[in-house]
Amino acid sequence: xxxxxxxxxxxxxxxxKPVDIAVGHGRIASVRPSERTTDTASKxxxxxxxxxxxxxxxxxxxxxxxxxxxxxxxxxxALDMLRRHLEERxxxxxxxxxxxxxxxxxxxxLWSDDAxxxxxxxxxxxGDQPVALSSADMHCGWVNSAAARKLGVDVDESxxxxxxxxxxxxxxxxxxxxxxxELMHLLRNAERDAASKGVVGVRDYEMAENIDTWIxxxxxxxxxxxxxxxxxxxxxxxxxxxGWHTGDELPGSHGLGHVGAMKMISDGSLNTRSAxxxxxxxxxxxxxxxxxxxxxxxxxxxxxLAVEHGFDIACHAIGDEANTIVLDCVERTHAHGxxxxxxxxxxxxxxxxxxxxLAASIQPQxxxxxxxxxxxxxxxxxxxxxxxxSLHKAGTKLLMGSDAPVAPLDPWMAIxxxxxxxxxxxxxxxxxxxxxxxxxxxxxxxxxxxxxxxxADAADLVLLDCDPxxxxxxxxxxxxxxHVLGTMLAGRWTYQQAE
Numbered sequence: 001x002x003x004x005x006x007x008x009x010x011x012x013x014x015x016x017k018p019v020d021i022a023v024g025h026g027r028i029a030s031v032r033p034s035e036r037t038t039d040t041a042s043k044x045x046x047x048x049x050x051x052x053x054x055x056x057x058x059x060x061x062x063x064x065x066x067x068x069x070x071x072x073x074x075x076x077x078a079l080d081m082l083r084r085h086l087e088e089r090x091x092x093x094x095x096x097x098x099x100x101x102x103x104x105x106x107x108x109x110l111w112s113d114d115a116x117x118x119x120x121x122x123x124x125x126x127g128d129q130p131v132a133l134s135s136a137d138m139h140c141g142w143v144n145s146a147a148a149r150k151l152g153v154d155v156d157e158s159x160x161x162x163x164x165x166x167x168x169x170x171x172x173x174x175x176x177x178x179x180x181x182e183l184m185h186l187l188r189n190a191e192r193d194a195a196s197k198g199v200v201g202v203r204d205y206e207m208a209e210n211i212d213t214w215i216x217x218x219x220x221x222x223x224x225x226x227x228x229x230x231x232x233x234x235x236x237x238x239x240x241x242x243g244w245h246t247g248d249e250l251p252g253s254h255g256l257g258h259v260g261a262m263k264m265i266s267d268g269s270l271n272t273r274s275a276x277x278x279x280x281x282x283x284x285x286x287x288x289x290x291x292x293x294x295x296x297x298x299x300x301x302x303x304x305l306a307v308e309h310g311f312d313i314a315c316h317a318i319g320d321e322a323n324t325i326v327l328d329c330v331e332r333t334h335a336h337g338x339x340x341x342x343x344x345x346x347x348x349x350x351x352x353x354x355x356x357x358l359a360a361s362i363q364p365q366x367x368x369x370x371x372x373x374x375x376x377x378x379x380x381x382x383x384x385x386x387x388x389x390s391l392h393k394a395g396t397k398l399l400m401g402s403d404a405p406v407a408p409l410d411p412w413m414a415i416x417x418x419x420x421x422x423x424x425x426x427x428x429x430x431x432x433x434x435x436x437x438x439x440x441x442x443x444x445x446x447x448x449x450x451x452x453x454x455x456a457d458a459a460d461l462v463l464l465d466c467d468p469x470x471x472x473x474x475x476x477x478x479x480x481x482x483h484v485l486g487t488m489l490a491g492r493w494t495y496q497q498a499e
Contacts, residue, residue: 002026002459002491009034010046012452013442014469021046021453021461026255026490028457044485045467048446048453049200049460050411053361054314054340054401056138057204057227058174058183059104061190063405065182067103070136074115078106078133079125086129095129100147100173103133104405108142109271109373117142119159132173134166136369137269137406141166163268163291167207184220190409191224195495197410197481198462200488201226201447203361203401205263205314205340209235211244218253224494226447226460227253228260230314233294233302236262245310246337256490261312261337264302265293267322270343270370273377275319277344282379290319300329312337314361320344320383327352338399341366342391344383354395361399362388364417364441365407371430388418389434398436398444415441415468416477425473438469459491 004024011018018034067085072078082103089095108116122131122144130147134140140162148155151169155161161169174183194202202225204210210229229250231239239259250257268274268291273281276290294302299315306313313335317323323345329335331352338359343366353360367386374385384390392398400414407413418441421429429435436444442451451469453461463485471477487495 007046009036010044010463013045013047013467023459023491027459028453028455030455031453045464046453047442047451047462047464048448048457049462049487049489050198050445051201051447052199052401052404052409052411053203053399054363055202055204055404055409056206057190057202058206058208059138060404060409061183061186063104064189065186069103069106069133072106074111075108075117075121076115079121082131083125086126097129100130100132102173105136106133106142107136107271109377117159119145119155119157122159134170135272137271139163139166139269139272139274141170162272163274164293171207187217187222191222194409195224195487196484197412198484198487199225199409199411200460203228203230203260205230207232211239211250211259214257215250215252218250218257223254223256224489226489227257229257230260230263233262233264236302236305236311240309246312261314262302262306263314264299265316266299266326267292267317267319269318270373270377275343276322277319278321278382279380281377283376292322296325296329299326300333303329303333303335307333307335314338314340316340318343320346320381323349327356330356330358344378344381344385345387346383350387350390351394353391359397359399360391361401363401363403363407364388364414365402367430368417368423369407386431387434388436392436392440400441400444410481411445412480413478415445416474419477420474422474425475459488461488
């Protein structure tokens with residue numbers, strides 16, 4: 001997995017003592033003090049390779065080639081963007097009336113009440129062209145009548161489709177002539193983009209046949225990342241019958257691909273106002289507490305099935321009541337793995353993750369994106385939102401990620417959000433008491449769980465031209481991809497900065 005080599009005279013973050021790192025057969029053969037010295041101006045720092053522990057990798061790849069609505073501040077702005085996109089596609093001859101036009105990442109939770117999606121408005125812009133727009137949290141879609149008919153979904157005057165119905169509909173959007181070739185091109189672009197940021201691995205929770213999908217991708221030479229391929233509950237029985245277990249190596253991946261955890265979605269999301277909470281949402285009529293995707297006994301049953309057949313769990317839980325239900329199920333089944341998101345937790349539930357041996361898979365950028373939504377819809381919460389430091393102090397293992405495409409696949413963005421609690425030096429930190437120190441944030445973004453490499457580690461590393469541990473602003477931390485000199489995966493370079 002790469003030729004033996006020695007990376008000489010590099011420093012670990014927070015240190016000025018240079019080391020030489022010998023690499024052989026895809027692993028770190030040795031880490032030894034360097035006999036050479038280098039002046040500060042030409043120093044190079046090394047960190048373990050970065051991971052994004054929660055992605056929807058196919059959907060993230062599509063954002064590199066689809067209409068992105070993240071900057072729209074109202075339904076009318078989103079439709080203006082859609083109108084221009086349709087006109088450009090029509091002029092270029094790439095608009096097929098039989099294929100969906102797909103848009104990504106609209107955030108209607110931040111739009112005013114009189115600027116919300118409607119079916120009439122999207123029909124007026126899209127006409128007979130099937131159009132499906134996915135919300136930033138991917139928990140609902142905004143479709144026109146033509147798309148609704150084609151997808152077989154019923155829509156009311158809002159044009160919105162939510163939760164499980166939307167998940168099912170979304171999976172139908174990527175069929176059609178040429179779609180496979182287009183996707184492979186975008187996947188390669190996404191791998192290169194990730195490597196340029198120092199990323200060596202992802203946990204992929206795409207709503208698909210992920211095991212078969214990644215076996216096929218590795219066979220086609222898509223080998224720029226380590227991948228843990230998650231499995232959804234409805235596909236768990238088939239995976240069991242096929243003899244899979246969490247941790248099994250995917251054939252043809254040369255050790256880069258493995259079977260991941262059973263990914264279960266217990267509730268909705270904050271932005272779609274469907275995260276399941278113990279208190280009603282603020283200012284919503286009729287009153288709502290959110291949505292539980294599965295009955296508690298179903299959650300417990302799936303967990304028990306996973307445990308009995310050698311699968312970890314990765315259970316999405318955002319609202320405080322959903323988290324309580326999931327933790328109760330873990331306690332009864334002795335499931336092991338992670339709680340994905342854990343965005344709002346009752347104070348009494350915070351120590352339970354560590355007590356139950358669960359990791360908290362967190363996405364710090366969500367706190368930056370959601371801080372204004374929290375004030376609007378979680379005005380009287382029964383729990384603590386985004387309790388990163390509280391979880392860390394309770395002894396919970398933290399795993400950091402993006403939930404791409406909900407947030408960009410960029411660990412430096414996540415690290416910045418976790419450390420500074422704000423995207424801008426001009427805005428006060430959100431919940432500064434929940435910010436993490438840099439070493440904890442960096443360690444939580446690696447597979448080894450620390451900031452320095454050791455003998456026998458996988459030869460996954462990143463070379464930097466500055467020490468990120470001394471960065472003192474969110475803007476500078478978010479600019480760290482510019483300082484990535486090289487990314488090594490299993491002993492071979494997947495990215496090297498051009499001279």
